[in-house]
Amino acid sequence: xxxxxxxxxxxxxxxxAPIAVLFARGxxxxxxxxxxxxxxxxxxxxxxxxxxxxxxxxYHIGDWAPPWGIEYRIDRLxxxxxxxxxxxxxxxxxxxxxxxxxxxxxxxxxxxxxxxSLCLSGLIGMTVTGDxxxxxxxxxxxxxxxxALVSMANRRQAHLxxxxxxxxxxxxxxxxxxxxxxxYMQTGTLNMADLAExxxxxxxxxxxxxxxxxxxxxxxxxxxxxxVHGWLPGAYSRAPVAVSAFLAxxxxxxxxxxxVRFTYTVFGADFTFGTxxxxxxxxxxxxxxxxxxxxxxxxxxxxxxLLAYSSVAQISYMGIxxxxxxxxxxxxxxxxxFNHALMKVALFMGVGCVLYSRGSASLxxxxxxxxxxxxxxxxxxxxxxxxxxxxxxxxxxxxWYLVVAALDSGWWPVAMVIMVTSLMAVVYMGKILERxxxxxPSTDVAHEGRVPVAMLSMLYVLAFANIYFGxxxxxxxxxxxxxxxxxxxxxx
Numbered sequence: 001x002x003x004x005x006x007x008x009x010x011x012x013x014x015x016x017a018p019i020a021v022l023f024a025r026g027x028x029x030x031x032x033x034x035x036x037x038x039x040x041x042x043x044x045x046x047x048x049x050x051x052x053x054x055x056x057x058x059y060h061i062g063d064w065a066p067p068w069g070i071e072y073r074i075d076r077l078x079x080x081x082x083x084x085x086x087x088x089x090x091x092x093x094x095x096x097x098x099x100x101x102x103x104x105x106x107x108x109x110x111x112x113x114x115x116x117s118l119c120l121s122g123l124i125g126m127t128v129t130g131d132x133x134x135x136x137x138x139x140x141x142x143x144x145x146x147x148a149l150v151s152m153a154n155r156r157q158a159h160l161x162x163x164x165x166x167x168x169x170x171x172x173x174x175x176x177x178x179x180x181x182x183x184y185m186q187t188g189t190l191n192m193a194d195l196a197e198x199x200x201x202x203x204x205x206x207x208x209x210x211x212x213x214x215x216x217x218x219x220x221x222x223x224x225x226x227x228v229h230g231w232l233p234g235a236y237s238r239a240p241v242a243v244s245a246f247l248a249x250x251x252x253x254x255x256x257x258x259x260v261r262f263t264y265t266v267f268g269a270d271f272t273f274g275t276x277x278x279x280x281x282x283x284x285x286x287x288x289x290x291x292x293x294x295x296x297x298x299x300x301x302x303x304x305x306l307l308a309y310s311s312v313a314q315i316s317y318m319g320i321x322x323x324x325x326x327x328x329x330x331x332x333x334x335x336x337x338f339n340h341a342l343m344k345v346a347l348f349m350g351v352g353c354v355l356y357s358r359g360s361a362s363l364x365x366x367x368x369x370x371x372x373x374x375x376x377x378x379x380x381x382x383x384x385x386x387x388x389x390x391x392x393x394x395x396x397x398x399x400w401y402l403v404v405a406a407l408d409s410g411w412w413p414v415a416m417v418i419m420v421t422s423l424m425a426v427v428y429m430g431k432i433l434e435r436x437x438x439x440x441p442s443t444d445v446a447h448e449g450r451v452p453v454a455m456l457s458m459l460y461v462l463a464f465a466n467i468y469f470g471x472x473x474x475x476x477x478x479x480x481x482x483x484x485x486x487x488x489x490x491x492x
Contacts, residue, residue: 005046084249
């Protein structure tokens with residue numbers, strides 16, 4: 001059975017979706033989503049251990065050998081990303097069961113879990129496939145279900161945010177498809193490994209250069225990199241809070257992985273970052289995004305919107321690491337993919353707990369919660385410290401590698417920007433923590449009830465993970481640095 005895990009990790013959540021639509025209502029739909037996510041988590045963990053032990057896994061769909069058949073190819077990097085995706089889903093679903101009941105009518109909740117399973121399937125599919133066109137297919141599966149997830153909050157603002165997300169996502173997907181089509185026109189293959197072998201012979205041609213440009217721009221839209229990030233604040237702030245937590249830990253992370261996969265594996269680091277010097281504009285846009293996202297977060301009054309703009313800044317750090325194109329830079333960028341998922345999911349869960357208890361996500365609703373919900377707000381504080389990059393947290397580790405990589409590569413102004421925007425994070429997260437621990441409870445905010453244990457327990461788990469992976473880095477740092485060495489070696 002284990003030999004079929006590369007396809008089952010995608011197929012299991014995909015099959016859970018139609019079963020939920022046809023037969024499941026209420027709690028059964030949620031159970032199917034959780035069970036399929038747990039299965040994907042187990043299979044992802046087994047595949048990661050297998051890759052670390054014996055090397056790359058190549059799975060041929062229908063026993064057709066690549067490049068003629070579709071290949072699922074598992075290496076260190078995408079095995080870790082698949083583990084992250086399924087792990088985030090498993091962590092958020094117990095939280096979602098109670099929070100969704102307050103935001104979505106009972107008769108529509110099964111549709112949310114149906115779209116959830118489809119989205120997870122598409123995201124993992126993009127991660128494990130070795131076929132460029134399959135990337136687009138799974139991208140559309142995840143994107144269409146994501147638009148539906150954002151619109152599930154029965155508010156006009158959510159519908160508008162979902163529509164804007166749809167428009168931006170369609171533009172990004174079209175760019176990616178055009179880029180893949182140009183590569184196919186020049187090489188006659190869609191298998192990524194085969195593309196990597198054939199592209200050097202036609203690397204200087206205009207269609208190939210244009211194809212790379214289309215793919216990078218399309219992925220940048222999906223990744224919400226500055227200046228094509230406009231869809232993200234609305235989508236994250238208007239979606240149901242459980243959906244915001246799930247998407248913050250998964251969707252943009254897969255896009256960052258795809259940017260690495262195409263630039264380092266398909267086109268090669270030498271061509272992308274050497275011949276064409278694509279790394280420089282990626283770094284510059286990353287610097288601009290870190291500043292713009294941090295400034296916008298400082299001026300946000302709604303906590304979900306603050307966290308959304310913070311994500312723009314954190315995603316920019318990932319872009320900076322990818323653009324530096326050294327082992328430490330790429331490793332730091334991909335490490336931040338993992339660590340940012342931990343911190344941002346925990347923060348959205350914290351906001352969700354306050355929404356459940358107070359019915360509001362404004363700054364005022366957090367006043368005095370340190371006295372009323374000390375353990376929950378303690379967990380929220382740990383995640384906030386990780387976002388800032390305090391030593392001993394996961395956020396510090398990835399930012400450290402990014403700063404070191406920038407200094408070693410001569411990009412000292414970039415290192416300064418990372419440190420300054422981290423201090424800006426102290427400001428916008430500090431104003432929340434000040435209200436939590438030093439403020440007085442607001443009489444204008446209603447108290448709607450105690451937060452269920454299922455919601456709080458997942459917040460505690462994620463908060464502990466931010467500390468654990470800040471102190472015990474052998475898995476995350478070891479995997480991403482080894483993967484970075486392999487990817488940059490491919491470019492050489």
